[in-house]
Every structure is written in C-alpha cells, then in structure tokens.
Amino acid sequence: MSEAPGFDYLQPRAGGPIPRTRDGSRTPGWDEPADLEKDPAAVPDPALLDVPPALRAEIEEIMARYPERHSAALPALAAAQRHHGWCSPRAILEAACVMRVTPGYLTSVATFYDMFELEPAGEHTVYVCTNISCSLRGADRLHAQIEAAVGDARDITVRHFECLGACDIAPMVSVDQVYYGPLGKGDGERLVAQLRAGEEPLPELRLALRKTAASELPEAKR
Amino acid sequence: MTEPILFKDIDERNLHEIEVYERRGGYKAMRKALAMTQDALVAELEESGLRGRGGAGFPAGRKASFLPKGDMDKYLVCNADESEPGTFKDRELMQKCPHGLIEGIVIGAHAAGANHAFIYIRGEYEEQARILDAAIGEAYAAGYLGERILGSELSLSLVLHRGAGAYICGEETGLLDSLEGKRGNPRLKPPFPALQGLYQGPTLINNVETLMTMPHIVRMGGKRYAKLGVSGSSGTKVVSVSGHVQRPGNYEIELGIPSREIIYDLAGGPPRGRKIKLWFPGGSSSPVLTAADLDVPYDFDSLAKAGTMLGSGAIIVVDDQTPVLDVALKTAEFYRHESCGKCTPCREGTNWTVRMLERIDAGEATPMDLDIMASVQEHIIGNCLCVLGDAMAMPIGSMIAKFRDEFEAHIRMRQLEAVGAS
Numbered sequence: 001m002s003e004a005p006g007f008d009y010l011q012p013r014a015g016g017p018i019p020r021t022r023d024g025s026r027t028p029g030w031d032e033p034a035d036l037e038k039d040p041a042a043v044p045d046p047a048l049l050d051v052p053p054a055l056r057a058e059i060e061e062i063m064a065r066y067p068e069r070h071s072a073a074l075p076a077l078a079a080a081q082r083h084h085g086w087c088s089p090r091a092i093l094e095a096a097c098v099m100r101v102t103p104g105y106l107t108s109v110a111t112f113y114d115m116f117e118l119e120p121a122g123e124h125t126v127y128v129c130t131n132i133s134c135s136l137r138g139a140d141r142l143h144a145q146i147e148a149a150v151g152d153a154r155d156i157t158v159r160h161f162e163c164l165g166a167c168d169i170a171p172m173v174s175v176d177q178v179y180y181g182p183l184g185k186g187d188g189e190r191l192v193a194q195l196r197a198g199e200e201p202l203p204e205l206r207l208a209l210r211k212t213a214a215s216e217l218p219e220a221k222r
Numbered sequence: 223m224t225e226p227i228l229f230k231d232i233d234e235r236n237l238h239e240i241e242v243y244e245r246r247g248g249y250k251a252m253r254k255a256l257a258m259t260q261d262a263l264v265a266e267l268e269e270s271g272l273r274g275r276g277g278a279g280f281p282a283g284r285k286a287s288f289l290p291k292g293d294m295d296k297y298l299v300c301n302a303d304e305s306e307p308g309t310f311k312d313r314e315l316m317q318k319c320p321h322g323l324i325e326g327i328v329i330g331a332h333a334a335g336a337n338h339a340f341i342y343i344r345g346e347y348e349e350q351a352r353i354l355d356a357a358i359g360e361a362y363a364a365g366y367l368g369e370r371i372l373g374s375e376l377s378l379s380l381v382l383h384r385g386a387g388a389y390i391c392g393e394e395t396g397l398l399d400s401l402e403g404k405r406g407n408p409r410l411k412p413p414f415p416a417l418q419g420l421y422q423g424p425t426l427i428n429n430v431e432t433l434m435t436m437p438h439i440v441r442m443g444g445k446r447y448a449k450l451g452v453s454g455s456s457g458t459k460v461v462s463v464s465g466h467v468q469r470p471g472n473y474e475i476e477l478g479i480p481s482r483e484i485i486y487d488l489a490g491g492p493p494r495g496r497k498i499k500l501w502f503p504g505g506s507s508s509p510v511l512t513a514a515d516l517d518v519p520y521d522f523d524s525l526a527k528a529g530t531m532l533g534s535g536a537i538i539v540v541d542d543q544t545p546v547l548d549v550a551l552k553t554a555e556f557y558r559h560e561s562c563g564k565c566t567p568c569r570e571g572t573n574w575t576v577r578m579l580e581r582i583d584a585g586e587a588t589p590m591d592l593d594i595m596a597s598v599q600e601h602i603i604g605n606c607l608c609v610l611g612d613a614m615a616m617p618i619g620s621m622i623a624k625f626r627d628e629f630e631a632h633i634r635m636r637q638l639e640a641v642g643a644s
Contacts, residue, residue: 065381067295067338068421073403074386078345112405112562114387115345127346131307132506132552133464133538162389162556163307163506164346167464167538168471177348208349211233212314213463213471214226217488 040104044097051094055083059098072099073109077116086117114161122157124195127174130160133167137182142171145188156195169207179207227438227450227458228431229474232318238353240360243321249366251437255329256374258440263333267436269444271456276301276392276429277505277534279522282436286333288416289424297425298336299401300327300433302343303385303392306505307556308536311460312430314472316343317350319434320357324380326433328366329440331378334426338379342397345386355382389560393608394427395419396562407564408608429534431460452478455521459535463489466496466541475520482516485539496541500624504533506553507613509620529620546625547632550618551579557614568611571602575618585640587633596622 058079063072076095077087084091087110089103096103110116117125128134128143143160150156164179166172172181173191180202183191187202194201226232236242243249255263267283274280289296300323304312316323327339343351358380361367369377383401390396391406398420400406419425435457439447448456455477461484464470468490475484481503485491492498500510503520509530511518518528525532540549558572578595581587599615599622606612622629 068402070403071383071401074345074400075384078384078386109403109405112388113345113385116386131556132502132549133308133470135548135552136465136538136540136544161346161387162559163305163309165304165310165313165344167308167310167462167536170464170470174346177346179349208317212229212318213469214229214473214488215233216469216471 041102043100043102044093046097049093049097051097052083055079055094056098059095063099069099070101073101073106074113077106077110081116086119086121088120117157120154122153122155124155124176125157125159126191126195127159127161127164129162129164129166129170129172129174131163131167133163134170134172137170139171142173142183142188146173146192149189149192156192166207168213169205169210172207175201180205181207226474228315228319228322228434228460229472232314237318238320238357240321240357240364243319247441248321249325249364251440252325252328252366253372255332255437255440256372256376258332260332260335263329263440266444267333267439270439270447271444271451271454272432272435272439272447273455273522274429275431275435275459275535277306277507279532282428282432283333285416285428286330286426288414289334289336289426290417291335295338295421295423296334296336297420297423298327298331298334298339299394299397299420299425299427300330300339300341300430301392301394301397301427302341302347302430303397304347304430304534305344305389305392306507306534306536307553308462308464308502308505308538309534310462310464311472311535313347313350315430315434315460316347317353320350320354321361322434322437323354323430324357324361324366326436327380328371328376328378329436330426330428330433332376333436334424336426337377339381340401340420341380341382342391342401343382343384344391345384348384351382351384358382388562389556390562390608390610393610396608397427398425405562407562408610410607451476452519452521454523455532459532461520462534462536463539464536465501465539466492466498466544467539468493477521478519478524480517481511481520481537484520485516485537489537489539492539492541496543498539499542499544500540500546500549500621502536502538502617504531505536506538506556506617507531507609508533509616510624512624545632546621546628547579547582550621551576551583553617553621554579554614557610561610565606565608565611567602567605568614571598571611572614574598575614582629582633583636585636587636589630589633591633592622592626592629 059076062075063069080091080095081087092106093103096106130139147158166179169181191201231246264287272282367380385391388406391400393408395409396406415425450457458474458476460472460474462472473488498513502508522532554575558576561568561572563569599619602611602615
C-alpha cells in the first residue's frame with residue numbers, strides 16, 4: 001500500500017485512488033483526540049476558497065427552491081458528492097462556503113445519512129439490500145458473491161444496505177442508483193464483469209421495465 | 223374484488239406523461255375539488271372514512287381539519303420516504319403514475335389550505351425522483367401548479383426534496399427536521415405538526431398512497447368510497463407482499479378480505495412443499511402472526527384485535543425452513559442501525575437486543591436471556607420521542623412470546639455445540 005504522508009486532503013481529487021496514511025486510515029488524525037482549545041471552523045470565506053462554478057451554480061439554484069436556505073443541506077451535499085466522487089472534507093468545505101454555514105454543520109448532517117460516502121468511493125457504487133425480505137431470498141449470499149468478485153479493487157464500492165423498497169424483486173441491487181432484480185445464480189459475478197467492461201449491467205433485470213405483479217395474475221384471480 | 227382504483231390503468235404505457243394521464247381522466251377530480259369550498263372538501267374526505275396509508279392509520283380528513291384557518295404560510299408535505307422494510311407500494315405508484323400524486327397533492331393542499339407543498343422522497347429512489355421531477359415540470363406548464371391554479375383561489379408551489387438514506391426520516395417529525403436540512407432527529411410532540419411543523423408553520427403530512435386516493439374520493443364522492451371495504455377501514459389498499467411467496471409484488475385489495483386470500487390467492491403462497499411459519503402483516507414493525515392467524519380479515523381494526531397492526535400494508539412471509547432467530551436478528555439489526563440515537567431506551571435497547579440475539583448463536587445464552595430480552599422490549603415501548611424503538615420491541619417481543627420453544631431449543635443446541643467443540 002502506498003504511503004503519502006504529505007497528501008493534502010483539502011485539495012480536490014485529481015483522479016486515482018486516495019492514498020492511505022501510515023495507520024491504514026484515509027483520514028489523517030483519525031486517532032488523535034479533538035483539540036478542545038481550538039476554535040471551531042468558521043463559515044468558509046468565499047474570497048479565499050475556490051468553488052467550481054458549476055457546483056456553486058447548482059447549490060445556489062437548490063437554495064433558491066426553499067423558503068429557508070438550510071433546507072438545501074441534503075441536496076447540496078449530494079451535489080458536492082457528485083462533483084468530488086465522495087463527501088470529502090474539501091467537498092463539504094465547498095458546499096458550506098456556498099450555503100454560508102460552517103463545515104461542522106454539514107459534517108454533522110453528512111454523517112447521519114447512509115448515502116453520503118465519507119470515504120473515497122469507487123467509480124461505481126453497488127448497494128445490496130440485505131434486509132429481511134431480501135435476505136429470505138439469499139441476499140447475504142449475493143452480497144458475499146459481489147464482494148468476492150470485486151475483490152480488493154477500489155473501482156467498485158459495494159455496500160450492504162437496509163431495505164431499499166424493492167422487495168418484489170428480491171434479492172436486488174441498486175447500481176449507481178438504478179434498481180435491478182431479482183438476481184439469480186451467477187448474476188453477481190456477471191454484474192461486476194459488465195460494470196468493468198463499461199456495459200449496462202443486467203439490462204433485462206431493470207426494475208423500471210417491470211409491470212405490476214397483479215397484471216401477471218391469471219384472469220380468474222384478478 | 224371490485225375494480226381496482228389506484229391500480230386502474232397502472233400498467234398503461236407512458237401513464238407518467240401528462241397527456242396520457244389526462245386522456246385517462248386525470249386532473250378532472252382536481253377541477254371538481256377546486257370548485258368546492260375547503261370545508262366541503264374536508265367533509266367529503268371525512269365522509270369517505272379514509273385512514274392514512276403510511277402506518278398510523280389516522281383518519282385523513284380529520285388530520286386535514288386540524289390545521290388552523292387564517293392567512294399564513296401553511297405546508298403540505300408528502301411523505302414518500304417509504305423505508306419500512308417490506309414496503310414498496312409508493313415506489314410503484316410514483317414511478318408509474320406521478321401525476322396521480324400531484325393531483326392528490328393539489329387536492330390535499332386545498333383541503334388543508336396549504337400554499338407550499340413538498341414531496342420528501344427517499345434518496346435511493348433516484349429513478350422515481352427523476353420521473354416525478356419531469357411530471358412536476360409538466361404540471362407547472364399546464365397551470366396545475368403555481369399561482370392561482372386554474373383561476374381558483376389556490377396558489378401552490380411544489381418542490382421535490384430527496385432524502386439521503388435514513389429510515390427515521392419516514393417518521394413525520396424526523397422528516398421535517400431532515401427537510402429543514404438537519405439530522406433527522408424526531409421532535410417532541412406536542413406541538414403536533416398541524417400547529418408547528420415545517421419552518422414552525424402549520425403542516426399537514428400525508429403518505430403517497432393517502433394523497434393518491436384523494437382524487438378518487440372526490441371523483442366517486444365520499445359516501446360511495448366509504449362503501450368499499452369494511453366499517454372502520456374503508457376503501458382499497460395497495461398491499462406489498464414479499465418474502466417466501468411465489469409471486470411477490472403489489473396487489474390492490476379491498477380492505478377486510480381474509481389475509482389468506484392475499485398471501486395464497488394473489489401472491490401464490492409459500493414455495494411448494496413449504497409452510498408458513500410466521501408473517502409480518504404491516505411491515506417489519508408489526509408484531510408477527512403465525513399460520514393460525516391467516517383468516518384474520520386484512521383491515522385496521524381486525525389486525526389490531528389480533529394484537530398487531532396493518533401498518534404500511536406490507537406482508538412479509540417467512541416459511542418453516544427459516545429459523546426464527548435469523549428473522550429476529552435481521553429485524554433487530556435494522557433498528558439498531560436506523561436508531562437516531564437521541565433517546566436512550568431506543569439507542570441502547572436496539573443495541574443490546576442485537577447483542578443478546580448474537581449470544582444465542584454463539585452458544586453463550588441461557589433461557590433466562592429470553593426473559594431479560596423480553597423485559598428490554600417492554601422498557602422501550604412508550605419511552606421515546608418516536609416509535610422507532612417500539613417498532614423493534616413489538617415484533618421482537620411477539621417473536622419471543624410466540625416462538626419461545628424454538629428460541630429455547632436453539633439456545634440448547636448451540637450450547638451443546640459449544641461444549642462439544644471445546
């Protein structure tokens with residue numbers, strides 16, 4: 001594993017994996033106690049922080065939708081995550097700068113919600129639902145299969161997720177926020193191979209193409 | 223069953239487009255509702271007997287009437303956070319018929335006198351959010367949203383707000399905090415959202431299915447709608463059936479039909495050669511029932527009498543090949559993960575329940591653990607700001623009560639294995 005003690009985490013990601021520090025963590029100072037003497041980070045000064053214009057415009061547009069600008073916190077973090085690949089300290093700083101709130105406030109929000117990636121994420125994100133209905137139909141096995149197929153590579157982030165609201169296609173996955181299911185034997189490996197080949201994964205299993213279950217019923221039972 | 227109401231034309235091609243929706247009679251009920259006075263509309267909703275479809279089953283008309291009158295900013299929030307395990311009805315409804323929801327929101331806003339509306343959709347539903355966003359654009363262009371809708375007194379803005387993955391944001395006050403851009407921690411009630419909700423203003427919060435039913439009530443008239451279903455549970459309901467059934471999916475039923483009909487006739491029952499061990503009638507938060515309860519009518523009051531609840535209308539079927547411990551552990555792990563951590567009984571109770579269940583599989587538990595676990599559940603119920611902890615305590619408590627023998631056998635088996643291994 002490469003070491004990069006001088007890595008500046010506040011700079012935008014230039015591409016490629018984020019190197020780990022000597023402790024194996026990607027967050028410097030993770031094992032140091034908080035410095036209670038220090039003042040908390042203030043609202044970032046827009047004159048000193050370069051926010052990409054596209055991100056600034058997007059967050060400003062989001063803020064304008066609400067009677068209260070704080071309501072934009074979730075969509076603004078989502079936008080920053082899209083721009084940076086994950087909710088990096090830099091991404092949070094930029095969102096805070098545009099929203100005129102402290103980075104601490106946005107960090108408190110980002111750490112509450114499951115969809116914000118607080119560690120560098122891969123190019124693709126695969127959520128595997130492992131809640132009751134899916135696990136009754138083999139989701140835990142599927143999750144293990146997909147994790148094994150991805151291996152140590154960092155190009156695909158695999159996460160087990162709580163109920164994704166698609167128990168009708170259990171076991172199911174959400175690949176870059178698109179739902180697919182039900183996954184059968186070998187579909188986990190196929191999914192990973194297709195993602196790596198740059199193809200749409202499991203196109204025939206896409207949820208959006210399905211009709212209601214009631215429409216499949218024999219006429220007499222409707 | 224009688225004709226489907228919410229699922230009529232649901233599989234029609236391009237129903238998500240405004241043109242197709244209007245050709246199928248869409249937005250007619252909105253015109254009719256806008257021509258009615260607010261009081262007449264609320265009376266119509268009350269007469270229909272419609273009860274909230276999100277989980278609590280509170281009468282929808284009465285809820286709308288709680289908002290104060292007067293000229294202030296009032297809010298309607300559509301709860302589309304659907305995250306109760308086993309529930310996926312709103313996903314299908316929104317994806318296939320987004321305009322049905324928008325029409326329901328306009329009608330709901332008129333009933334509540336609201337001028338700002340929000341749809342809080344869970345972040346994972348990206349495709350549905352995209353479809354809804356496009357539909358909202360179409361509705362604005364057609365003049366069904368915005369200033370003075372169709373020349374009436376009602377002005378309404380509608381914003382789609384995407385969550386970011388937190389079960390607790392389906393709880394109405396947690397949802398409001400999340401919509402205000404905070405961590406989704408539930409609030410102390412009272413004050414109830416009807417008086418002090420979003421941005422401290424009067425707020426009506428309704429589930430997707432509740433709102434989507436409103437146009438049909440206006441179209442049919444409250445009296446005719448109330449004839450559907452049974453007394454105390456009028457109308458139809460979309461039920462999500464999942465788990466060990468042959469045809470998992472959403473089925474629209476008339477409330478009050480025997481549960482057996484839903485599980486066997488519609489969803490096809492458990493796979494061949496297997497039997498039902500237990501089933502959750504209303505999502506993973508509802509106390510479980512067994513095969514002996516299959517003839518309980520599927521409606522609010524009958525299920526309450528059977529010691530459980532209709533909840534969000536999500537049936538999860540578990541067959542006899544699955545150890546009850548696995549189901550309990552999955553359930554408890556979910557609530558542990560989703561507890562916001564604000565109230566101690568829930569935060570600690572969910573955590574210790576998981577750890578005690580894990581002890582069973584590790585061969586370290588004794589039958590006394592079951593009593594302790596049951597008492598933990600009792601200490602959670604009613605002692606928190608919201609019902610997330612209760613939502614774990616009720617099913618876990620019911621599993622311990624109904625499957626105690628199996629738990630004890632499991633404990634003994636693992637103990638013997640542990641002894642044999644050492």
